[in-house]
Amino acid sequence: MTSNDRHRPRVVVLGAGFAGAAALRELAHADVSVTVVDQHPYNTFRPLLYQVATGGLNPGDVTYPLRHLSARDHARYRRAKVIGIDRDRRQVIVDEGQPIDYDYLIIGIGSTTNHFGIPGAAEHTMSMYTRVDALRVRDAIFGGLEKIAGDSDTGTGSFTVIVVGGGATGVEMAGAIAELKHAMLTPTFPELNPAEVNVILVEMTGALLPPFDRHLQQYALRQLIKRGVDVRLNTAIASVAKDHVELKDGSAVPADLVVWAAGISGYPDSQEWGLPIGKGGRIVIGDDLRVQDQDRIFAVGDTAINPDHPQAQLASPAIQMGQHAARQIVRLTRSESTEPFRYHDRGIMATIGNQSAVVQLSTGQRITGPLAWFAWVALHLWYLLGGRNRVQTLINLAYRYLIWPRQTGVIIGDVIEPPSQRPDD
Template identity: 80%
Template sequence: MTSNEHVPHVVVLGAGFAGASALMELAHANVQVTVIDQHPYNTFRPLLYQVATGGLNPGDITYPLRHLSARNNARYRRAKVTGIDEERRQVLVDNGSPIDYDYVIIGIGSTTNHFGVPGAAEHSMSMYTRADALRVRDAIFGGLEKIAGESETGTGRFNVIVVGGGATGVEMAGAIAELKHAMLTPTFPELNPSEVNVILVEMTDSLLAPFDPSLQKYALRQLIQRGVDVRLKTAIAEVAKDHVRLKGDSTIRADLVVWAAGVAGYRELADWGLPTGKGGRVIIGDDLQVRDHDRLYAVGDTAINPDAPLPQLAPPAMQMGTHAARQIVRRTRGLPTEPFQYHDKGILATIGNRSAVVQLAGGIKITGTLAWIAWVALHLWFLLGGRNRVETLINLAYRYVIWPRQTGAIIGDVARPPSQS
C-alpha cells in the first residue's frame, strides 16, 4: 500500500447482532472501520428477561464496545446518528463532527411496536434494552415489597400482564411464574403465592408462531403447569394506569404490563431520506443494499426485503451483517455483489427450568431437558466475552440447578409498579 492510496472507510451504525457481525467480518479487510452507537456496550438481548427477573446481572450480558472495536481494528464513536448526507458522504451525529464514509452499514435495530394501542406506550414497560430490563426488575420487586406490606390487611395483590406470545413473552411469563414459586415462600413468608398472578395475553390462537404446532402446544401446557394464566385469541384495546381493557370491553387489573408484542423500525429512518416499508423498516435489495441508495446497506431488524422478508431474530441479523461486510469488500476489489441467502439452522425458546423447545431446519423437534440444555449452551456460545460466559453460567446454574427452589434473586433498587406511580 502506497502512502497516497485511499483506504475505504466503512461506518457501521449500531453494534447489535448485525453490526457486531459486520465489524468482525471487516476486521482483516483493507478498510478503515468506525462503529457508532449511543450505548458504550453491546447487549445480548435474548437474555434481557433473565436480568428483568433477577437471574442475571446486567453486566453479564453486556460487552464494552471500545474493547470490541479495538479487538477488530475499528474505532468507536459514542453518538446518536441524526442523518446521512449522501451528497457529501457523511454520517451526521449529535456528538462531534460529521463522519466521512465510503460505505455505510445500517444496523441500528428496532424498537417496541405498540401497534397504536391507546395507553400502551405510556403505561407499559418494554423489554428491548438493558435499561428496560432494569426498570422491569425494579417494578417486579417493588410490587412484591408493596403487597408484603399489605399482607396483614389481606388487600395484597400483584398482577403482571405480559402482552405477546412470541419467544420474549413466553420466556418472560415463564420466568416470572418460576420466580413466584421458587422464591416467594422462603423470601416473602408473609405472602401467599396466589397473591401474585402472571397473565399472558396473545391475540392469535397459539404461542410461538414460527414453531411447529406440537411445540406450540407443549409451550402452552408448560406455562399452564407453572401457573401462568394464558389467554389466547385475546386482543388489547387499551392500557390504563391500573388495568388493561380487552376488545369486548372486559378489563383485567394490572399492576405491571410488560409489552412483548413486537418490534418496529425507528421513525427517524424515514427522516434520513431512506425508503421504508412494513413496520418502518428500511427497504433493501437482494444484496442488502438500500433500494436506490448506492453505498448504503441495511441489516438485521432495521431492514426488510419485500420479496424475501426474514424473521426479526438474531441468526438472520448476524448472517446479514456478515454478508453486507463481504459485499463492501467485494466492491472495493471491483467485484460485483452477490445476493444474500439465509441459512436457517433452526429456532429455539425456553419456557423455564428444564423446559424448552427446539426446532431444527431438518424438521427435528426437541422438547424438555435436552432442549433446555441446548438453549443454555447456544446462548453461552454467542455471548461476547469469556468472563460474561463464566458469570452467566454460574448465575444460571445457581438459579436452575443448585438451588432451584430457593433462588436468591439479583436485585437493585425497588420501584413502585406503574399502577402505583
C-alpha cells in the same frame, strides 16, 4: 487518522447489535478503515434481557464494552446518536462532534417497541429491548412484591403482571416470572401467599410461538399452564390504563405491571434520514442488502426489510446479514459485483422455564424438555461476547436453575413502584 487510513475505504457501521457486531468481525482483516457508531458504549445480548428483568442475571452479564469489541476487531468506536445521513457528501450526521465520513455505510441500528397504536400502551407498559428497560422491569416487579408484603397484615394485597405477546420474548418472560413466584416467594417473602401473585399472558392469535411447529406450540402452552401462568389466546387489547387492561371484548383485567412483548418495529429516527421505509418502519433493501436506489449504503438485521424476501427479526438472520453486507463491501472495493443474500436456516428455539424449552431444527427435527433446554443454554453462552460474560452467565444460570429450589439467589437492585401504584400525574 493515520496517513495509511486515508488511502483505505472508510466503512461506517451504525449500531453494534447482532448485525453490526457480525459486520465488524467480518471486516476485521479487510483492507478498510472501520468506524462503529452507537449511542450506547456497550453491545447488549437481547435474548437474555428477560433473565435480567427477573433477577437471574446481572446487567453486566449480557453487555460487552464496544471499545473492547472495536479495538479487538481493528476498528474505532464513536459514541454518538445519528441524526441524519448526507448521501451527497457521504457523511453521517451525529448529535455531537464532526460528521463522520464514509465510503460505505452499514445500517444495523436494530429495532424498538411496536405498540401498534393501541391507546395507553406506550404510556402505561414496560418493554425489554434495552438494558435500561430490563432493569426498570426488574425493579418494578420487586417494588410490587415489597408493596404487597407491606400490606400483608390487611390481607388485601395482590400483584398482577400481564405479559402481552405470545412470541419467544413473551413466553420466556411469563415463564420466568411464574418460576420466580414459586421458587423465591415463600423463602424471601414468608408473609405472602403465592396465590397473591398472578401472571397472565395475553396473545391475540390462537397459538403461542407463531414460527414453531404446532406440537411445539402446544407443548409450550402446557408448560406455561403447569407453571401457573394464566394464558389467554385469541385475546386482543383495546387500550391500556395505569391499573388495568381493556380488552376488545369489552372486559377489563386489573394489572399492576404490563410488560409489552407484542412486536417490534424500526426506529422512528431512521424515517427522517431520507431512505425508503417499508413495512414496520424498516428500511427497504434489495437482494444484496443494499438500500433501495443506493450503491454504497447497506441495511441489515431488524432495521431492514426486503419486500420480496423478508427475514424474521431474529438473531440468526441479523448475524448472517451483517456478515454478508461486509463481504459485499469487500467485493465492491475490489471492483467486483455484489452477490444476493441467501439465508441459511439453522432452526429456532425458545425456553419456557427450568429444563423446559423447544427447539425446531431446519431439518424438521423437534426437541422438547431438558435436552432442548440445555441446547438453548449452550447456544446462548456461545453467542455471548466475552469470556467473563460466558463464565458469569453460566454460574448465575446454574445457581438459578439448579440450586434455586433449595436456596434463593435472586439479583435485585433498587425497587420502584409499578405503574398501577404510582400517583396520578
